[in-house]
Amino acid sequence: MFNTVTIIGVGLISGSFALALKQQGLAGRVIGVSRTQASARKALELGLVDEVLPLDEAVKQADLIYIAIPVDATIPVLQQVLDLLQEGQIVTDAGSTKEAVCSAVAHHPMRGRYVAAHPMWGTEYSGPEAAVKDAFRGRTCVICEKESTDTDALQQVEQVYRDIGMHLTYMDAASHDTHAAYVSHISHITSFALANTVLEKEREEDAIFQLAAGGFESTVRLAKSNAAMWVPIFLQNRDNVLDVLNEHISQLRKFKACIEKDNKEYLQELIENANRIRRIIQ
Amino acid sequence: MFNTVTIIGVGLISGSFALALKQQGLAGRVIGVSRTQASARKALELGLVDEVLPLDEAVKQADLIYIAIPVDATIPVLQQVLDLLQEGQIVTDAGSTKEAVCSAVAHHPMRGRYVAAHPMWGTEYSGPEAAVKDAFRGRTCVICEKESTDTDALQQVEQVYRDIGMHLTYMDAASHDTHAAYVSHISHITSFALANTVLEKEREEDAIFQLAAGGFESTVRLAKSNAAMWVPIFLQNRDNVLDVLNEHISQLRKFKACIEKDNKEYLQELIENANRIRRIIQ
Numbered sequence: 001m002f003n004t005v006t007i008i009g010v011g012l013i014s015g016s017f018a019l020a021l022k023q024q025g026l027a028g029r030v031i032g033v034s035r036t037q038a039s040a041r042k043a044l045e046l047g048l049v050d051e052v053l054p055l056d057e058a059v060k061q062a063d064l065i066y067i068a069i070p071v072d073a074t075i076p077v078l079q080q081v082l083d084l085l086q087e088g089q090i091v092t093d094a095g096s097t098k099e100a101v102c103s104a105v106a107h108h109p110m111r112g113r114y115v116a117a118h119p120m121w122g123t124e125y126s127g128p129e130a131a132v133k134d135a136f137r138g139r140t141c142v143i144c145e146k147e148s149t150d151t152d153a154l155q156q157v158e159q160v161y162r163d164i165g166m167h168l169t170y171m172d173a174a175s176h177d178t179h180a181a182y183v184s185h186i187s188h189i190t191s192f193a194l195a196n197t198v199l200e201k202e203r204e205e206d207a208i209f210q211l212a213a214g215g216f217e218s219t220v221r222l223a224k225s226n227a228a229m230w231v232p233i234f235l236q237n238r239d240n241v242l243d244v245l246n247e248h249i250s251q252l253r254k255f256k257a258c259i260e261k262d263n264k265e266y267l268q269e270l271i272e273n274a275n276r277i278r279r280i281i282q
Numbered sequence: 283m284f285n286t287v288t289i290i291g292v293g294l295i296s297g298s299f300a301l302a303l304k305q306q307g308l309a310g311r312v313i314g315v316s317r318t319q320a321s322a323r324k325a326l327e328l329g330l331v332d333e334v335l336p337l338d339e340a341v342k343q344a345d346l347i348y349i350a351i352p353v354d355a356t357i358p359v360l361q362q363v364l365d366l367l368q369e370g371q372i373v374t375d376a377g378s379t380k381e382a383v384c385s386a387v388a389h390h391p392m393r394g395r396y397v398a399a400h401p402m403w404g405t406e407y408s409g410p411e412a413a414v415k416d417a418f419r420g421r422t423c424v425i426c427e428k429e430s431t432d433t434d435a436l437q438q439v440e441q442v443y444r445d446i447g448m449h450l451t452y453m454d455a456a457s458h459d460t461h462a463a464y465v466s467h468i469s470h471i472t473s474f475a476l477a478n479t480v481l482e483k484e485r486e487e488d489a490i491f492q493l494a495a496g497g498f499e500s501t502v503r504l505a506k507s508n509a510a511m512w513v514p515i516f517l518q519n520r521d522n523v524l525d526v527l528n529e530h531i532s533q534l535r536k537f538k539a540c541i542e543k544d545n546k547e548y549l550q551e552l553i554e555n556a557n558r559i560r561r562i563i564q
Contacts, residue, residue, distance in 0.1 A: 140492050182484040183493045187501040193533040195556035202464045209562050210422050211465045217563050218500040219469040224560050227553035251475040271509035274477035278506050281499050
């Protein structure tokens with residue numbers, strides 16, 4: 001239980017986190033910090049935050065500072081927060097990449113107060129209106145470089161994620177970024193590219209609209225995701241994302257070759273291999 | 283209302299169709315025709331069909347014959363059914379490709395009794411166990427080459443699809459196959475290829491299992507789909523599928539180039555373009 005939690009960024013993740021804190025009675029007060037007036041007003045209106053303050057003041061008043069903004073902005077903001085931090089305060093982030101941010105603050109005198117985390121949950125929507133109740137339940141939260149974090153800070157963040165229903169897992173930042181490229185970042189790229197493919201070639205939008213069945217919807221759903229969030233993720237996780245993307249293009253080329261050559265047996269083999277994903281997702 | 287409907291194939295589509303007929307009171311009796319004993323038994327057990335008979339006998343007894351089997355098998359089976367057909371009987375199919383089947387029977391003396399249809403609904407599961415109630419409601423059913431179908435046959439099939447809650451749309455078989463490549467076939471290929479990408483490179487299945495968030499699940503869901511159904515679709519719709527697949531690979535290469543060159547502006551443009559899919563899927 002925290003007296004005051006400050007969320008920096010009042011969007012999908014931080015807004016849903018604030019709702020979960022309130023629902024579980026884990027925070028006396030939630031302060032929001034927002035780059036725009038419109039989001040700040042919306043977050044107040046939706047009851048995600050009790051108050052909106054400038055960053056300096058909001059950090060000063062908080063026991064826990066929760067940063068959930070695009071990953072390129074996370075680095076300077078985290079540095080700024082660490083500069084402001086007093087003993088006993090804790091800062092954590094919810095970013096989808098972890099290596100760049102961990103490196104950037106590795107030698108900061110207050111590094112021990114920072115918990116590098118990535119709660120693996122999200123939707124294709126963004127902004128305060130996208131915040132939902134019971135968002136994180138049943139999902140996994142990755143905590144990175146825990147050996148660089150003070151024990152008390154680590155334990156409190158672990159406890160809050162457990163209290164809102166998450167499983168915890170631990171890894172170094174580089175491993176996190178590799179896995180994230182596979183289980184999240186590539187899905188977004190394929191979905192964006194699929195939307196562009198269809199929008200480019202299928203000029204008759206009416207036909208798409210009428211005919212699009214459930215399969216299409218599920219594969220392009222992520223294409224609605226926000227550029228401000230995803231551009232910095234892809235660029236910050238460049239090497240891993242390129243690795244996976246190259247492999248993905250080469251897998252697509254195998255399908256292409258089979259279809260070109262009418263190679264029924266190999267096409268069947270490719271599909272049956274893909275079916276092994278049944279073991280992993282139910 | 284039909285006295286007797288025969289479904290050829292007792293799987294996801296025909297089983298769900300049989301359930302819908304029964305629920306709406308549209309068929310007095312449903313006969314199943316199945317290639318395997320196991321599926322026949324299962325379909326009886328699940329109450330999808332009232333009886334299982336050999337094809338000849340099942341066709342003879344039916345007012346409406348509904349073919350829902352892999353699209354390569356549809357052609358000879360439809361020819362066989364048309365050969366057996368008597369005046370007044372109707373045959374329709376639910377296949378995901380329409381040009382090859384329409385061409386194959388174009389000159390059959392009983393062509394007028396065939397309604398070429400594609401109810402745009404499906405899931406990644408197959409077999410009689412995959413059949414679900416209220417499957418087609420709210421989705422679109424495409425009817426092709428209606429000018430080649432006898433008016434009474436067309437009207438009865440239109441009515442049954444309307445009665446189970448589908449919207450109807452009409453197009454020639456070639457247009458259907460082009461649109462289907464965009465709104466359905468390519469989604470399956472990207473999903474299969476994505477599953478293969480992850481399974482190939484991400485050897486730590488535990489990590490995928492733990493970390494896979496909702497986005498991953500939705501983009502690889504279709505990778506569980508059945509090879510026996512999808513291999514013939516891709517091969518029968520070869521030219522359209524290759525067209526879309528080539529475009530898709532070139533769209534992925536644009537993402538690759540942006541990330542390689544750290545081209546933030548163009549990456550943002552690609553994503554914002556993809557966001558236009560919001561207009562089409564809610």
